[in-house]
Amino acid sequence: MSDPGAGATIPVAPARTSGGKLLGVLDAFTRERPALTLSEIARVVGVPLSTAHRLVAELRRWGGLERDPDGRFRIGLRLFELGALAPRGLALREAALPFMEDLYEVTHQNVQLAVRDDVEVLFVERFAARDAVMVLTQVGGRFALPPTGVGLVLLAHAPLDVQERVLAAPLRRYTPHTITDPRQLRRVLAEVRRSGLAISDRQVTMDAVSVAAPIAGPDGVVAALSVVVRGDSPAAVRALTPGVRAAARGISRVLTQSAGGGWPGASASAGDVAR
Amino acid sequence: MSDPGAGATIPVAPARTSGGKLLGVLDAFTRERPALTLSEIARVVGVPLSTAHRLVAELRRWGGLERDPDGRFRIGLRLFELGALAPRGLALREAALPFMEDLYEVTHQNVQLAVRDDVEVLFVERFAARDAVMVLTQVGGRFALPPTGVGLVLLAHAPLDVQERVLAAPLRRYTPHTITDPRQLRRVLAEVRRSGLAISDRQVTMDAVSVAAPIAGPDGVVAALSVVVRGDSPAAVRALTPGVRAAARGISRVLTQSAGGGWPGASASAGDVAR
Incomplete structure (x- = not known):
């Protein structure tokens, strides 16, 4: 050596x-x-x-x-x-996997699961369809919160001090569609909280639209699920919405029902409980 | 605190x-x-x-x-x-995922990816079908090498000193079908090397048969892929064999082609290269 x-x-x-x-x-x-x-x-x-x-x-x-x-x-x-023991890592993923498999089989689009770490998104799972739109994310990889669908969901449900820190910092522009005005971002976050859905329309790349929904544990929103599709198809985006919502609700149900009212922990059967 | x-x-x-x-x-x-x-x-x-x-x-x-x-x-x-940076963890998984997705969609049985850590199997990925036979494994979980399909593959291609240590230790009996005679296990390992396939027939539980094949990187066998099916269907086992072999070969090709002749590392595109 x-x-x-x-x-x-x-x-x-x-x-x-x-x-x-x-x-x-x-x-x-x-x-x-x-x-x-x-x-x-x-x-x-x-x-x-x-x-x-x-x-x-x-x-x-x-x-x-x-x-x-x-x-x-x-x-x-x-x-x-x-790392497989991290409740917000593979344990969350175990609970989410059956629902993500279903969503992937039905859509054959990119399906993503993410959590918030301070002011960043951390991707916990991703099914990347071979013929779907390219996404920049990787499992274990990070990205900024504001421009991504999952990030909008996670930021909308983050503690106020986290939201204020993100809104006070410069918002980086990735495409001409990226929201860089903090007042506009504030309105979008309020709408995400109201509707229970976030749509990031070509804010990261010019060809990708993300539809994301919150996943809640017993103590509130802990993760976000998204499907990313090609940006030139508003009808496809609308058609995906119920599926994303339903899968996120299904995962939330598993997390809330799992032992001790806490995280799924190492219980790999968490995903089976609800099916 | x-x-x-x-x-x-x-x-x-x-x-x-x-x-x-x-x-x-x-x-x-x-x-x-x-x-x-x-x-x-x-x-x-x-x-x-x-x-x-x-x-x-x-x-x-x-x-x-x-x-x-x-x-x-x-x-x-x-x-x-x-942990997502471990080349034998999520990086291997990234290369394997597209092939595992295909195998899962075609079979709707349990699909497993595992590596060897000393004298144990460590499961890196698992797709558990809801209506398939129950398996005892979890992602990030460990199991003994000899009774499992993936373990037989990994043991058959392990360094000789590892094989000898396993053969010298008592072989635990899980079911009446578990091989506990070291001479018999030695013959099975030779057959696994010859055929490029391992079948563990009800050696872990009485209702599960595992069909496993080796995944090779540039420096030899690094992982094993298996499909686990119900033990009462020999025809189903035979029908699975070509799919498991083909998927394992596909993953091996990606690993061998990936940059620098080494591990896929953090390159999430490794899985896409071969498709």
Whole structure:
């Protein structure tokens, strides 16, 4: 694992604990940077190569990192396994999957499940139809809240301080249809709350329209479900609305009925209960 | 977060670093124990309550733990997001999903995707048909290698030392059909390698038969795909075989073609490339 790199000359961030540095190593891995050499890790985390070596060894023993045949490191199975326990991750997905399968079989369009993490959308599941419109999202990937259908739903039901932070920040323009006026966005959010439905019309790309509905657990809206279709077909959008609504309600029912009034947790049978 | 518990009287495990304890806190969460109070965490990890408090606070700031409305802690979104980067987790799943969707639509039976972690199967994806035979598996869940179809495939292509360890250990009996004689298992594994197919006939439960095929990346077999059907229908099993083989070959092709000859990594388009 000797890996001559420039990392050794970078000073150690002094205030961090050994645990903080361990988490820092994990944070070095992103969608854009899924495989890193030891010297790249040292550089990104800002620790000497010897420290990076020790941290990586500890994470490898634990299963959080794996080593490629070419010597680069990647996120390991142990983190996939732990991530599967996140109630807003795979556990939510388990409850939603039967309904998403139905929606996908009926529509053969992109079907997406997302949650809010602070001021971003995080996509938990996606069925991408091969012949459907291209979408930019990936499972485990993030996007801004305001321009997406799922994001509008999640923002409309977010705590007020989150809404105000988003409305106070500049709203990035993705297409000529993206809403960038905070007053207009405020009106749209009120309408989403009133109607229980969000439609993002070509706000992310010029060919995609998203129809999204809220998924509620016992403590309020926790996720959003959407179908994304080609933007040139308003009739198709209208036709999808009942299906999206019904699937989101079905998932909400499973979440609300599941044990202890809490999250579905690790109960994989949550999805079966309601069927 | 004050939580009076008995944890404070348990002695600290002395040799562990702060990072090791942090990982220990994460290890406290399992499928059987997905939500824990602070004093439960202190007890399981073997640290004083004050230490558990500090570790949990650090993990919460990072996003690795979340707090329930009822005060218990659960695995957080950050770990789901990181787990999505595991090449043998969601990245493999992204490549496999289109083929699994096809197989599911055609068969409406349980379709499963699994990898090997040491001497266990880890399930990465599962489509569970509502009217299909019950299976015991869950996404992110583990099972023994020898009795399952995917496990037979993965064991047959595992390094020799892994095979020998499994064959040397007692083989647990799940049903009267479970193979518990190591010599018989050795013959079955040779046949799986020869035929490129594994059939587990009622070895886990008395009503399920699994038909599994290997998925190969550029460096050999990395995963297994299976369809699980009711055990009372040998004709159904035979009819499934070409579909399972073809889907596994399709996924293998995507993995082998994907960038750099390595894993699909974060490239969500891997699944689209071959279609």
